[in-house]
Amino acid sequence: xxxxxxxxxxxxxxxxxxxxxxxxxxxxxxxxxxxxxxxxxxxxxxxxxxxxxxxxxxxxxxxxxxxxxxxxxxxxxxxxxxxxxxxxxxxxxxxxxxxxxxxxxxxxxxxxxxxxxxxxxxxxxxxxxxxxxxxxxxxxxxxxxxxxxxxxxxxxxxxxxxxxxxxxxxxxxxxxxxxxxxxxxxxxxxxxxxxxxxxxxxxxxxxxxxxxxxxxxxxxxxxxxxxxxxxxxxxxxxxxxxxxxxxxxxxxxxxxxxxxxxxxxxxxxxxxxxxxxxxxxxxxxxxxxxxxxxxxxxxxxxxxxxxxxxxxxxxxxxxxxxxxxxxxxxxxxxxxxxxxxxxxxxxxxxxxxxxxxxxxxxxxxxxxxxxxxxxxxxxxxxxxxxxxxxxxxxxxxxxxxxxxxxxxxxxxxxxxxxxxxxxxxxxxxxxxxxxxxxxxxxxxxxxx
Amino acid sequence: xxxxxxxxxxxxxxxxxxxxxxxxxxxxxxxxxxxxxxxxxxxxxxxxxxxxxxxxxxxxxxxxxxxxxxxxxxxxxxxxxxxxxxxxxxxxxxxxxxxxxxxxxxxxxxxxxxxxxxxxxxxxxxxxxxxxxxxxxxxxxxxxxxxxxxxxxxxxxxxxxxxxxxxxxxxxxxxxxxxxxxxxxxxxxxxxxxxxxxxxxxxxxxxxxxxxxxxxxxxxxxxxxxxxxxxxxxxxxxxxxxxxxxxxxxxxxxxxxxxxxxxxxxxxxxxxxxxxxxxxxxxxxxxxxxxxxxxxxxxxxxxxxxxxxxxxxxxxxxxxxxxxxxxxxxxxxxxxxxxxxxxxxxxxxxxxxxxxxxxxxxxxxxxxxxxxxxxxxxxxxxxxxxxxxxxxxxxxxxxxxxxxxxxxxxxxxxxxxxxxxxxxxxxxxxxxxxxxxxxxxxxxxxxxxxxxxxxxxxxxxxxxxxxxxxxxxxxxxxxxxxxxxxxxxxxxxxxxxxxxxxxxxxxxxxxxxxxxxxxxxxxxx
Numbered sequence: 001x002x003x004x005x006x007x008x009x010x011x012x013x014x015x016x017x018x019x020x021x022x023x024x025x026x027x028x029x030x031x032x033x034x035x036x037x038x039x040x041x042x043x044x045x046x047x048x049x050x051x052x053x054x055x056x057x058x059x060x061x062x063x064x065x066x067x068x069x070x071x072x073x074x075x076x077x078x079x080x081x082x083x084x085x086x087x088x089x090x091x092x093x094x095x096x097x098x099x100x101x102x103x104x105x106x107x108x109x110x111x112x113x114x115x116x117x118x119x120x121x122x123x124x125x126x127x128x129x130x131x132x133x134x135x136x137x138x139x140x141x142x143x144x145x146x147x148x149x150x151x152x153x154x155x156x157x158x159x160x161x162x163x164x165x166x167x168x169x170x171x172x173x174x175x176x177x178x179x180x181x182x183x184x185x186x187x188x189x190x191x192x193x194x195x196x197x198x199x200x201x202x203x204x205x206x207x208x209x210x211x212x213x214x215x216x217x218x219x220x221x222x223x224x225x226x227x228x229x230x231x232x233x234x235x236x237x238x239x240x241x242x243x244x245x246x247x248x249x250x251x252x253x254x255x256x257x258x259x260x261x262x263x264x265x266x267x268x269x270x271x272x273x274x275x276x277x278x279x280x281x282x283x284x285x286x287x288x289x290x291x292x293x294x295x296x297x298x299x300x301x302x303x304x305x306x307x308x309x310x311x312x313x314x315x316x317x318x319x320x321x322x323x324x325x326x327x328x329x330x331x332x333x334x335x336x337x338x339x340x341x342x343x344x345x346x347x348x349x350x351x352x353x354x355x356x357x358x359x360x361x362x363x364x365x366x367x368x369x370x371x372x373x374x375x376x377x378x379x380x381x382x383x384x385x386x387x388x389x390x391x392x393x394x395x396x397x398x399x400x401x402x403x404x405x406x407x408x409x410x411x412x413x414x415x416x417x418x419x420x421x422x423x424x425x426x427x428x429x430x431x432x433x434x435x436x437x438x439x440x441x442x443x444x445x446x447x448x
Numbered sequence: 449x450x451x452x453x454x455x456x457x458x459x460x461x462x463x464x465x466x467x468x469x470x471x472x473x474x475x476x477x478x479x480x481x482x483x484x485x486x487x488x489x490x491x492x493x494x495x496x497x498x499x500x501x502x503x504x505x506x507x508x509x510x511x512x513x514x515x516x517x518x519x520x521x522x523x524x525x526x527x528x529x530x531x532x533x534x535x536x537x538x539x540x541x542x543x544x545x546x547x548x549x550x551x552x553x554x555x556x557x558x559x560x561x562x563x564x565x566x567x568x569x570x571x572x573x574x575x576x577x578x579x580x581x582x583x584x585x586x587x588x589x590x591x592x593x594x595x596x597x598x599x600x601x602x603x604x605x606x607x608x609x610x611x612x613x614x615x616x617x618x619x620x621x622x623x624x625x626x627x628x629x630x631x632x633x634x635x636x637x638x639x640x641x642x643x644x645x646x647x648x649x650x651x652x653x654x655x656x657x658x659x660x661x662x663x664x665x666x667x668x669x670x671x672x673x674x675x676x677x678x679x680x681x682x683x684x685x686x687x688x689x690x691x692x693x694x695x696x697x698x699x700x701x702x703x704x705x706x707x708x709x710x711x712x713x714x715x716x717x718x719x720x721x722x723x724x725x726x727x728x729x730x731x732x733x734x735x736x737x738x739x740x741x742x743x744x745x746x747x748x749x750x751x752x753x754x755x756x757x758x759x760x761x762x763x764x765x766x767x768x769x770x771x772x773x774x775x776x777x778x779x780x781x782x783x784x785x786x787x788x789x790x791x792x793x794x795x796x797x798x799x800x801x802x803x804x805x806x807x808x809x810x811x812x813x814x815x816x817x818x819x820x821x822x823x824x825x826x827x828x829x830x831x832x833x834x835x836x837x838x839x840x841x842x843x844x845x846x847x848x849x850x851x852x853x854x855x856x857x858x859x860x861x862x863x864x865x866x867x868x869x870x871x872x873x874x875x876x877x878x879x880x881x882x883x884x885x886x887x888x889x890x891x892x893x894x895x896x897x898x899x900x901x902x903x904x905x906x907x908x909x910x911x912x913x914x915x916x917x918x919x920x921x922x923x924x925x926x927x928x929x930x931x932x933x934x935x936x937x938x939x940x941x942x943x944x945x946x947x948x949x950x951x952x953x954x955x956x957x958x959x960x961x962x963x964x965x966x967x968x969x970x971x972x973x
Contacts, residue, residue: 001825003556003748005911006832014839014912018856023831026838026856027728029697034733042598045822048560055816059569061584063577072574075803082497084525086566089752092543093536096557098888099754100539101549103951104944105883108539109753112532115486118961122519128960131754134610137803145654165803168789172772172799176621176655216512245506247514260803270585271575271804272610273756285960291754296954297970299939299947302475308954314613314650315894319659324650327611327744331752338532341486342496344522350495353502360504378509399578407576414788428499 001045065268065404069434071362073382073425074212074407075136075163075238076271077263079351080429085265085338089331099291099330103306104298109330110305113293116337123243123340124257125250126279131291131307132333133276133325136260137169140206140236142278142289142323143256144170147204147232148179149287149322155180156204157197160187161211163238164413170206179203186416188375188384191217195225202229204256208236209249212412213375213423214382216246223253232256239263240277241427242380244352256280264343265335275332286312289323351428355381358426358435365439366424371446375421382425384409388446391422401441480945483534486521487962494522519964538945539753540888546910546918550860550891550903551645551693553723553745558820561749561813570812575804579784585808586783589776592815596741596760599826601732604768607760607776608806612720615740615759616651616687618772618801622738622763623685623714624655625770625798632712635684639713641670643694643895648687648718657684664897668694668852668862670704679711689718690734691725693895694852695837695860695903705735714738714767722746723833723907724859727826737764743807747814758810769796774805832908833859836915840904843919847926851898859907865900873929875900877937880948881928884941885921 006014011023020026027035046054065078072078089095093108100106100113113131120129133139144156156174158167158181167183174181180201184193194205205226209217219235226233235249237259249257261275262268280288286309294308314321343351359381366372366385376383387394391408398405406424409416426435450459475482506513523531540547547554565571573582593605606622609615620638627635638652641662649659663674670688679686686708690698698704708715717731717739723746725731731739743749744757751757763771775786775794785805789797821829834856841850841861849867865875879889879902891903906915928936941947953970 001821001828003558003820004825004828004832004908005914006835006908007912010912011832011835014835018835018838018842020856023835026831026834026858027697028856029699029858030725030729031699031702031734033702034729036728036730036733039823039827040598040727040730042595042823043819045825046819048820051560051816051819052564054819055564055812056567056569058584058588059564059567061587062569062573063581064568064572065574065577066568066572070574070577072577074576076575078572078574082525084496084528088529088532088536090562091533091536093539093541094532094753095562095750096542096554097539097753098547098549098552098554098751102540102879102883102889103949104880104941104946105538105540105888106753107945108535108537111483111485111535111538112753114960114962118485118487119520121961134614134756135802138610138614138801163803165800168773168800169802172621172801173617173655175799176624178656216509218512243514244518245514246509246512248518251514251516267571268574269571270573270582270808272802272807273758273809275756285958292958292960294954295959295970296950298949301971302946303969304946304949306949306951306954308951308960309958311955313646315646317650318646319649319653321646321650321653324613324617324647324654325611326613326647327742327751327755327757329756330754331750332756334753338528340520341523341531342525342528343520344491344493344495345518345520346493346522347495347497347499348518348520350499350502351497353506354499356506356509357502357504360508378512396578396580399581404574404577404581411576411787414791 068402069437070404071406071424071426071438072404074412074423075260076268077239077425077427078268078429079263079427081265081267081339082342084342085335088338089335094334100307103304107304110293112334112337114305116333117293119337119340120277120279124279125248126257127282128285129279130288131293132329133278133290134329135272135274135276136238136258137166139258139276139278140166141170141173143234143258144174144204144206145177146256146287146289147234150232150284151203151230153201153203155182155201156206157194157202158183159191159194159207160184161191161213161215162206162208162236163212166236186413188213189215189377191219192222195222198225198229198231202231204232204234206234206236210239210242210380210382213384214379215376216378216380218252220252234258239380241352241355244348245356246380261336265339266332273329273332275329275336287322290325290328354428358430362424362426362435365435369439369443381427382423385422385424386420387422390419394445397445398441403438403441405438480537481534483531485962486523486531489521491521491523494524496523496525496528545886546906546914547888548890548904548906550905551720553905553907555748555907556909557748557750558817561816564816565809565812583782586776588815589811590783592811595818596762599726600739600762601730602762603765604763604771605760606763606771608772608801609740609759609761610802610807611755611757612740612742612759613647613651614801615761616647617655618761619716619738619740620651620655621798622767622770623716626767627684629796635682637683638685638687639678639683640687643692643897644687644689645693645718645720652687668696669698669700672700672703675704676707679707679713683711683713685714685716687716687718689721691721691858695857695862696852697858701734720745721859724830726830727823728830737767743810743814748817749810749813756807756810758807770798772799772801773797829908836906836908836910837861839915840906844922847923860903860905862898863902864898868929871929872934873937875902877940878925880940881925881937884943887918887921
């Protein structure tokens, strides 16, 4: 077997050194009832060619986004990732290293994390950021738990524009931890409605901009209201490219910012792995979840980096830790950081401007389709439309015509009564011809 | 002196007296560059991408537009490549040498898995595109689930957790939901051994349980009498790692399960050490109710400097109905995802662990790895992992002190620091000296039940030659420590990219980001 270096002779010799007759003697502590003599009922080993052939056959049964017109967003976005990014993240020293517990031989990873934290803080307009969490949704849940620790209050208010998967992820953890949640009625443009829901037990309000319908909101007023009531404002962003064009949450007064970082450096990957961005005001950092990389010096006085403030973490604090997270999204954070370095501020702003222009072109094309209504008033690269009839059915029909038309809102929330709402996104990867084909086929399907 | 015809010396000109020579003038050390931060290169107006102009100005967003500078530097492509390649050279990696971190299973990461994970049919599909257009992806998830269920002898699996700790949370939430459905919601205590991974008590507390520790016997196993005395109507579950963090198989695991079930509690098994038994022992045969599987350990998806991982959780019949959404089902029209709790058959699902459907990129890699090894290869994985650990234990036991000398270990060998007594060398010093010899240190000071613990997990992908090289190095270091060569340890590492770092300073004066306003250099206090 190609991944196993020991030869039969090695094994015999090693058993001799250990002083046992057979490998079974090393499994002597396993109860007799669980000892199995043969292999489990699964296929036997296969060569690289055979495995690759089988995997390719499975891959071929999926319609890749790049195969034709494609307009899905809703928390995961198709962007062009420079070839350099994928090359670097496959360097052995990044790909096959562990969490940097031994800083003397992990400065590569650690310096990247320090740069990543600085990039995330700048992008979100916050003072500090951590070294990543699993994804945007779990980062939102962690942020809510952190707010309860900071404020010693026990309720989270979530806007009606928060991505339904994020709502459910927050609810899962909050309910287990005994934290109350209030989700406001699903609404396309009503992030401000959280203000009226703030009470004396409110630890935080969670709003999203651009929200799940694509609506961009100035949250300054919400920040002021939360602050006046002693609650924290958590701002969620699922499309970080928007921050190249839009005012940052930090500028608008956010206390904690969580974002899905997939758009920068990471592919769609059917939903994961992605990278959760987490940033906050510096005064709250000791309540933050996840790993933090900090600057220090070595015995020779040279600048270096280490994981720090780990007394917050599970391996030190155990049941008193701020979170149970251990493994995070290191390699995805590296991909994010490389792509962001390649873009720079100049490239990010330009990329964001292109995305916005593409989405406006898509809006104009769809607005001209009889029966389609544009629902989102202010958007970045994604917006909601109303279609006559069931959006999920229309999406299926368009898929049969080779167009992946977007995400029916009912796929995210079947109970909101928005079965005729479709979320559509455009990015720099969207061609003008894709937009033309989409609007023409949609017009035809609607007319049928 | 030897010279060629133009006077170039062809032999070293100075005798090697062991001196390292003067510090360099630039801070570089040969191939290792002193690499500035991206923020220190004045690249504020640079970019490494060529993008077209936007077709229209963003004149419709008014006051939402960003006006102030963001503060993100750019690098041209050659500069970016060089920056990250230079940084990469300061990392240890499994591709460079043994990485014997106990509990972490740092094994070889096959490149075939990287190749297939990048097929557009896996890497370029959206989690919410119509399910009819991703049948291959859903089929792969179904097959991965089948392999995991078969290897563990368990009837169900929740695939979506994103790492081991997330899997623990998934398992504990499933248990909680089952108790609540059975009118047992008053059970608020979780029992876990003192030797448990930190994530176990952290997870239990995070989801609202109180953690009570179970004592350990002198031979490194769960103390059955102590367990029995602490079980009761208030206990929701036990969390036990098996093989445990001392590298030992819990001999009484069947009895542990029986006592737990008799008390009305569930048995959560931390599956971090599944590599020791995969293909040979099925946790389902041991009475386990829930167990997470770290795909980034046992099934070789790369650890990436700290993730991403994946932590699917296998579940017993009693718990299966409470698994989180989404559920993967096989209907008349092929595979489908049930994405909402309360919908169709998922009416008892406890909720959602995260957006979308989990770590597809890791599923692809892990499934390719499983296909490569097959049932026979995976059994050999466990056997070779255990053989390698016992070989190291046998070859080091006369110079180091095994924490549990009697009987075999599983896939990791645990030593305490009693053999260092009187040498003035600590476990930390010893570990740092290993760095100078070219090896990553073992896991140190864990598990907590062993003083100065050194937990060595070689994995099955080390050759006998590499193990022997490691043994030679450790025996030489042990001899040096005992011979009073304390300087070799106290100052170590001397030959790594950096000397020992001041962690106290980092925590006392946290600098978590580069700042545009120059700060005075940090200096040790």
